[in-house]
Amino acid sequence: MDLWILQKRPSGLLEPYELTRLREEARGLGIRVDAVAPEEIDLIVSRGGRRSIRRCGIEVDLPDALLPRTGSATDYFSLAILRQMEHLGVEVINSSQSIEAVKDKLYSLQILAQNNLPIPRTMLVRFPVDVDLVAQQIGFPCVVKLLVGSYGEGVVLSRDPGGFRDLMELIASLDRSQAVILQQYIGSRVGQDLRVWVIGGRVLGAMLRSSTDGSFKANISRGGDGHPYPLSPELEQLALSCAAALNLDIAGVDLLFDDDQYSVCEVNSAAGFAGFEAATGVNVARAVLEHCLERASGDGPIPSVLKAFLEASTTT
Numbered sequence: 001m002d003l004w005i006l007q008k009r010p011s012g013l014l015e016p017y018e019l020t021r022l023r024e025e026a027r028g029l030g031i032r033v034d035a036v037a038p039e040e041i042d043l044i045v046s047r048g049g050r051r052s053i054r055r056c057g058i059e060v061d062l063p064d065a066l067l068p069r070t071g072s073a074t075d076y077f078s079l080a081i082l083r084q085m086e087h088l089g090v091e092v093i094n095s096s097q098s099i100e101a102v103k104d105k106l107y108s109l110q111i112l113a114q115n116n117l118p119i120p121r122t123m124l125v126r127f128p129v130d131v132d133l134v135a136q137q138i139g140f141p142c143v144v145k146l147l148v149g150s151y152g153e154g155v156v157l158s159r160d161p162g163g164f165r166d167l168m169e170l171i172a173s174l175d176r177s178q179a180v181i182l183q184q185y186i187g188s189r190v191g192q193d194l195r196v197w198v199i200g201g202r203v204l205g206a207m208l209r210s211s212t213d214g215s216f217k218a219n220i221s222r223g224g225d226g227h228p229y230p231l232s233p234e235l236e237q238l239a240l241s242c243a244a245a246l247n248l249d250i251a252g253v254d255l256l257f258d259d260d261q262y263s264v265c266e267v268n269s270a271a272g273f274a275g276f277e278a279a280t281g282v283n284v285a286r287a288v289l290e291h292c293l294e295r296a297s298g299d300g301p302i303p304s305v306l307k308a309f310l311e312a313s314t315t316t
Contacts, residue, residue, distance in 0.1 A: 001296050002032045002063040003289070006081065007270075008073055009037045017274040018069065021285035029289055034063070038070065038078045045084075053084060065091040065296040067288070071270035074103050091295045094269050098247045102269045105147050106181050108246060109266075115245040117238070118263045120256070121184040129168045131161050134182060140164065143183040157185065157216050189257040191216055193265060194229055195276060196239040196253040197284060200291040203236045205229075205282045207275070226279030235262065242267050249295065250288060 252271025
């Protein structure tokens, strides 16, 4: 199988851990992996069929499958590439529609809420912000998030109305058009959360992430610690339901501890897995590639089918 991995060019000399691992595992599965940057692609929209894509100015054969790993950095051009590939019959895993939905944090939360999944109380605000309304509807402390971001960037904990007012004034002075969402602060286990990996309708495992610097954010990319976390039927069902609701083949589901239950923090379409593999010993790279093989051969479940199955199992 020929597999393209669509991702931004690395800013440094070394390629990302995830790409290196995917290359390693691909050799044992007979998969030819080619890392492709969106800026290398030219799209020609015509009746030319599978000859409507050029790479570095040269007409190329299309892959059997494409694995997008642009995540929150997915821009309009990247989505256009994915849509064109889908139109030309290439298996795109995850789909352009799912990636577009997940990139927008508010929209993805709306989808999760529509599917009756537990999320923190969330509010979209505009400037000038009504602090009294925020206090009534969300309360303090509250979590302030930009609509697009990853690795814990663009996420701030505002502890009281005074500090919140100052933060809103700062954001407004930089860009009044910037959309901001506010979330109820879930403080049952401060500085800890769970990352659950779902691939092809199966839960691979869960990792407990813990902050090491006193922050309420536990991202491994920020220096957090990771440890294996035991799966339970409740945890597995919630993670599967999140992936299915957003039609994601491959998902990193982040959950918050909410007393004796869980609340969904966010769902990622191209999560990093360096920390997860190190902490749990689970071979995420191989599982991703095996699922791509299944989808390219037509044997793997597609998210819409999984979603219908989950809905049916919930009602019976």
